[in-house]
Amino acid sequence: MTRVLVVDDDPALVRTLRINLRARGYEVIVARDGRTALQVVAEDEPDLLVLDLGLPDLDGVSVLRRLRATNTVPVIVLSARHSSEDKVEALDLGADDYVTKPFGVEELMARIRAALRHAAVDPQTEDEAVIVTTDTLRLDLTEHIALRNGEPIHLTPTEWRLVEALTRRPGSLVRQHQLLREIWGPSYENQSHYLRVYMAQLRRKLETDPQHPRHFFTEPGVGYRFVP
Known part of the structure; x- marks a missing residue:
């Protein structure tokens, strides 16, 4: 049974989430503050967290930073x-993912399913190392190790998903709606500003000259392309 840790100090919201998650076959664990949440993650290893940012001790951002x-x-x-x-x-x-309050329960459940799908390992590629190399980059998609000119570069989980979506299709145009659906889920297909923000971050981290990229290209209004 998939285990979901709900981290929130609002009793009414916790009750609503517990009822709806259990009705869909999830096991529910509850933590009402950030420190308890970190302890539960370490001891009980849940499959997914639903994390409120407004907690009574550590704020959610601090919890997320420590967790990651x-x-x-x-x-x-x-x-x-x-x-x-x-x-x-x-x-x-x-x-x-990021869900703003108030939200629809069905939308949240859909995003939970999408996040769990993204986290699942494809058994056909589990033992296959995938490494992308250029003259300046070495990107190990299996171990999530990025090197630029031999120096390690930290990429967030979302940045890795964007890198993987592009580098697995070298030279091919990947359309905006396809990337948004693949990385964030179907409810984000019109949120093109997410891609602009993340592509700018990737270029700052992975391109030698972000203003004149050699590998990560934008096709204005259409999509993005990785060129080895």
Whole structure:
């Protein structure tokens, strides 16, 4: 049974999530503050976290930052904060998705399913090392190790998914809606600003000259392309 850790101090919301998750066959664990959540992750190893940003001790961003230092468990952030900056910060720290309150239960359940699918290992490629090399880059897609000119570069989980989606189709145009659906889920197909933000971050990290990229190209209004 898939185990979902709900991290929230709102009793009404916790009750709603517990009822709906159990009705869909998930086992539910609850933590009402950030420190307890980190302890539960270490001891019980849940399959996914639903994490509120507004917690009574550590805020959700701090929990996410500490969690991502050692753990890649999928995390869906819940927040009443609607600004793009808050969303980008959470996603950049390694959240798999960001849901603003109030939200529809069915939408949240769909995003949980999408995050769990993204985290699943494809058995056909589990033992196959996939390494992409150029004159300046070495990208190990299996071990998630990135080197630029021999120097290690840290990429977030979302950045890795974008790198993988592009590098597995070398030279091919990958359309915006295809990338948004593959990386964030079908409800994000019109959120093209996510791609602009993340592609800018990837170029800063992986291109020698981000203003004149050699590998990660934008086809304006259409999509993106990786050229080895």
